[in-house]
Amino acid sequence: MKRVGGKLKALAYFLSRYRRSCARRREGVSLKAEAPSTLDEGLEKRVEPGGFVALIDLRVGERAEISFVEGARAIVKRLVDMGLTRGTEVKVLKVAPFNGPIEVLVRGSRLIISRELASKVFVIRKD
């Protein structure tokens, strides 16, 4: 029940973000941040109910793209600072048994993330 609620909230959040998001200017300056391009381009075909899953629900070997992180400020900040930002690709390397944590590959480094935290990270599956 809790998880379904989370998903609905997630969807609403993401849709509102999409509506408001405005076009971003892009230039090729070397130290300039550009929005991760895949996100806006691929958005239309991806936003459909059920498109989001929590990171914890992925199977070993699956790849996905991060949509957003939900939760208290401190937690979101920590996850984001560890590189789990929107548009980033993650791959699940291992899932520990007995409801244990997962290990993911993100930005070329490996992270262990506990079940509670990984269920706050919402992703879109990649084929």
Add this chain to the structure above:
Amino acid sequence: MVIMSERKIKVALAGNANVGKSAIFNCLTGLHQHIGNWPGKTVERAIGSLKFKEYEIEVIDLPGIYSFSTFSLEELISREYIAVERPDVVINVIDASVLERNLFFALQLLELQAPIIIALNQVDLARRKGINICEKKLSDLLGVPVISTIAIKGVGIHELIESVIEVVEGKKKIELKRIEYGREVEDRLRRLEDLLSGLKTTYPARFTALKLLEGDEEIKREISFINEKIVSASERYAREIEEIHGEPCFSVISSERYVVASKIAKEVQEIAPAKMSLIDRVDEIIMHKFLGYLIMLIVMFSVFYAIFAFGNFLSAMISDVFETLKPAVLKVEEEILWEGAIGGFVACITLVLPYVLPFYLLLTVLEDSGYLPRIAFLLDNVMHKMGLHGKAIIPLILGYGCNVPACYSCRIMETQRDRLIAAFAVTFIPCTARIIVILGLVASFISMEWAFTLLLIDLAITFAVSRAAFKALPGEPIGLIMEVHSLRVPSINVVVSQTWARLKSIILLVFPIYVIGGTLLAIMYAIGLLRLIEEALAPLTMGWLGLPPIAGALLLFGAVRKELVVAMPAIIFGTIDLSTVFTPIQMLVLAFLTMIYVPCVATYAMLKREFGWKVASYITIFEVAFGLLLSGIFYRLLLFIGL
């Protein structure tokens, strides 16, 4: 002749966790800071120095962090150190095998406008992974000098320090490049920068502006003292950015910074597809969902078994040698001195070295291989039952070596509450001193099985008390998130020097205590003071625990160093054969009691330092009462099964 006066300069080492900062620090200063392959070893800044040319260089090793927010104490320590103390150079140590993540931090240092030199460390490991980084390009893109290093072999360290001097002398210019954010952020950032310009702030204007947008409480407070309006403007801007992007402003900023980091990483590194090496296979197996647990049990069992078997053998050999050295006829005063001082010395050699040395050696090997974070992964949910998370297994394992540094390393836990529960649990873990007692009493005179049984019972007790503490202290642990670094074959250099450093500190601590303690005990024995203590404690020791009267004195001395519990009877009764002093049941009870009855003086001091004397005293009082209670029950249980 001109005598050059020495110039003092300050150099700080900063960077992500586990990148090799302390390894470089040790190289530079010749000190022995804690090195190992898991993130979060250095928790306070360490200071050392070296002389190079006409410079007296003070080197500061900072804790490893991922960002400069104020959610953890370590981040705040590092940020303030760099901004307030203003070191002449900040060496940003980077793990070349995970460049992108490390650049995220480097960019923040850039924003702090620190004079940076990058030490591109662990290039050997990166190369093995097929990663090749172009120093020159990186240097150009960031506008700072970049030196490749392999800290554990000392490669590149000389160039690094040369380059520090060149920067200080102005021969090498640092021209920090500026990161540009997306338009929505950048516009507002500039406006804030304008508002801030000319004000005296702890941090540079752009950094302050960024942190204001991120909603950093510390900096908001600082600026609100100067000009309330700037803070409210920043709050408005942050809301606007949030509206546009649909995610919190700090999240947008981190995202965009990561985009830059990622871009630079792509630009400067070439990644050749690497084959799966043997060590990767081993990594797969030790983290495997079934085999992993099996291997963990085997490793743990083998470590203890090896220590028990090897230690017993060596200890017996050494004590034989000493027995033959002992002079035959002695006068009374000489007897006291011999038994006391020399006896203490012998006890140290025969007990400490054979067990402590191999134990520390194995522990260091485990630590430097990178096995500990993998155990944290496997045992995360077990640790949850104790109210902690996977990371807490690391201090617990270190606790088997010595509780003191283990309590200290509880700082890898995120909140004070978690740290406290973890440290409390650590004090129940039998350190080498207590293992010596178990060995000296139980393994030598009863059986190996009983020794292992005691260890298992203790593990169960640790679990139970920690769970009880978790129920008593409200709050949830923040979940586990930890970077896993590559498994590696431990470097012999590191293992030897780390083991030696730890052994040395133990010997320096233990020898005087043994010798003084031994002499003191012999004198107390001679003047009859011992008898008084024994009689006073007799109802407890003899009545409740069924121990011989001497136990009262042993337990008092044991609170100073736990091994004294076995070393002292050897001194007093002049024999290594303790079976003439204790019955098997008494040995078991005494060993059991020693495992839990009180934190030793050094552990108490560490607890006091970390949590205050009140908490330390509560823990001590609890453990004394709890230890006595359980031991009495244990004694009656043993009587019941009729050993």
